[in-house]
Amino acid sequence: MTLIKQRMFIERMKKRENVITMNLEENKDLTKKQEKEQKKEQKKLERAEKKQNKTPMDAAKKKKVIRRSIIGVVAGVLVLFIVISNIAAANTKPVVYTAQVSKGDIAQTLSTSGTVTSEETKTYFAPISVKVGEINVAAGGTVQKGEPVITYDQTALMNEKKTTELKLQASEGSYNSSVQKNMESIGDLGEANVNLDVLEQQITDIDNYIKELQQKVNDKKAALAYEGSLLQISLIDWADKPDSDEYENLQKLVQTNNYEQTNNKDIRAWQDEITKYTDMLSNCKEYKAEMKSQKTSADGTKLNEGGKEELEANVQMQSISSQTALDSINEVENGVLAEFNGVVTEMNVVEGATPAVGTQLFKLESTDDIKVTIEVTKYDLEKLSAGQKAVVTIAGSKYDGEVSKINKMATKNNSGAAVVSADIKILNPDEKIFLGVEAKIAVDTAKVEQTLIVPASAVNTDVDGDFVYAVEDGFVVRKPVTTGISDSMNIEITEGLEEGAQVMTEVSAGITEGMAVSAVPQE
Known part of the structure; x- marks a missing residue:
């Protein structure tokens, strides 16, 4: 109460x-x-x-x-x-207590709680594979925009930069060398033509042999699998006699068959041979490609258009890759910098480690853009809308809030009830706010000024709807009403009553419509 x-x-x-x-x-x-x-x-x-x-x-x-x-x-x-x-x-006469229907302001508030989270989150990945020098901010620490969260070992960073520059030079030199070699290989055209015929036949023969070996493997596996299925059927037939010798023998046979399906010596030998001939086939194809390249290079006094485009494309790709690496190195010469004020919520590397390119380094969550995520049921969802003002209380401090987002899909909470999550943006965050803590939320969902109101206890409900008991000329009169919004004390009456009417605030046992009563107005 x-x-x-x-x-x-x-x-x-x-x-x-x-x-x-x-x-x-x-x-x-x-x-x-x-x-x-x-x-x-x-x-x-x-x-x-x-x-x-x-x-x-x-x-x-x-x-x-x-x-x-x-x-x-x-x-x-x-x-x-x-x-x-x-x-x-x-x-x-029975004494009843009444309240006067009056006009006043009424505001409806949705009170709940939620978790403080950040609206802006960024995960940083390693742009280069270089040894980490220092970690300046541990998980849970704060950082200002532009400050380095981690820095790379300067010696390792300079070595990586030099190596990348040399790779770029090497790529350009390789291109020049390829052009020169193409001109020198014209005399090898005859040798290339002879070798291509031999290689073509070898590739065909090896490929056919590999297919034969693979077929043997497949047939052997199928046979073992079929044998295993028959053994399983027999094992089921003898399942009602688990202590019999036949059942034990069948179990051993099943185990042996399972082993054979994965460790059969013939299958393993064929697979090893397939691997060997596959490597041989790859070498032949590679050599064939070389001969084709040699033939193409030697066919005439200059490189044909296809080969020239391929060569130029390769050197361009290498150039782009090297230049991108150089740009990344230059970008982190002063460390990996925070792009906004925030809290490092995850740190995924340690000092001295050399993370590969693309490895997650850390996660940063903004302390300037903060929200509270709440969950509401279907009964409160209809009261909620984007833009509504709210009061957010965190550890005793109050902040201005606003409903910024309402999800369009419901989920199940721990009790199995369908709920919809919504975000309350904190408009005036400060350094006292901690991410992950609980916050109390009071959302102003509706407000009506100078409307008819009665105490909430005066409104009753039955199968016919809402109603109140009014006292008119000393007698109880039932009045059907239509209600609007409500707060913790009063409820709005949109239809059914007039200002100044006296309504019973409580209905005790024995009070019925038409009864003569003695009304005691409440102040």
Whole structure:
């Protein structure tokens, strides 16, 4: 029970106590009046008795008479009190507490919690394969934009740069050498033509032999597999006699067959031979390519157009690759720099390591663009929309927020309920915010000014919809209503009531429509 509801309950109890006290005071007045009448009657009886009995009573008898008189008076008063109380209870109307329908402002708020995350995240990969010198920021540390997170060993970096420059020179020299060699190879044209015929036949023969060997491997594997399936069937047939010699023998045969399928000596020998002849075939094809290249180079006094284009393409690719490597080296001469202010959430290398090109180095998450990710159910989803303002509370500090994104696909939470995640962007982040911590969110989902409102406890619901019990001319009247938004205390009434009407804030047992009641307005 909230503090406001507790106060309202106490006030109602005080008012009920005042009504009961008033009834008791009235009963007391009636009782005192009746007591006076009894005393007068008692005195009349005493005077009459004195006249009849001239002989004075003894002290003991006198005490008995007085005691009996007092008991009679008390009993009479008690009976009278009970009768009066019953009559008063029968005639007293039930007390109900009401509130006035009034106009006011009402704001609907969605309260929940979520996790603080970054809206901008970047993963850095190794642009070069050079030894790491120093790691300046460990995982969990902060870094400012432009500061180096890691640096490379300067000696290794300079060696890599020099090597790349030499590769570029070598590529250019190789091109020049190839052109010159092409001119010198014209005399080898005859040799190339003879060798090409021989190589063509060798390649055909080797290729056919490899296919024969492969077929043997396939046939042997198929046979072993077929044998294995038959053994499995037999093993199933003997499964009801697991202790029999036949079942044990079948198990051994199955194991042997499994071994043979992967370790058969014939298959292994054929595969080794296939590998050998495949290498031979590759060499022949390579040599054939060389002879073709030699023939092409030697066919005429200059390189034909196809060979020339290929040669030029290769040298261009090598040039581009080397130049890209040089650019990467120059870019990290001062280290791998942070592109924005943030926190290093992952560090994937250590000092002294030489990561390959493309290896993940670290992950950086921005501390300038921060959000809180929340999950809402279908009941709250309809209240949420992009652009709504929010208050974000993190470790006791409050920040301005705004609904920046609502996912279009629901997921299941730990309880199995369908939820939709949404992002609340923090508009004024500072250095006190930590990523990964929990934040409390209060989103202003709706607000209406100067609308009809009643306490939320006054609205009831049944199969026919929402309704309230109003008190009109001392009688209970059921009023169907249409509600709007609500907050922790009040609810908006869009149809069914007028300003100034009195509605019951609570419906106790026995209160029905048409009943006469005594209304006690709540402040």
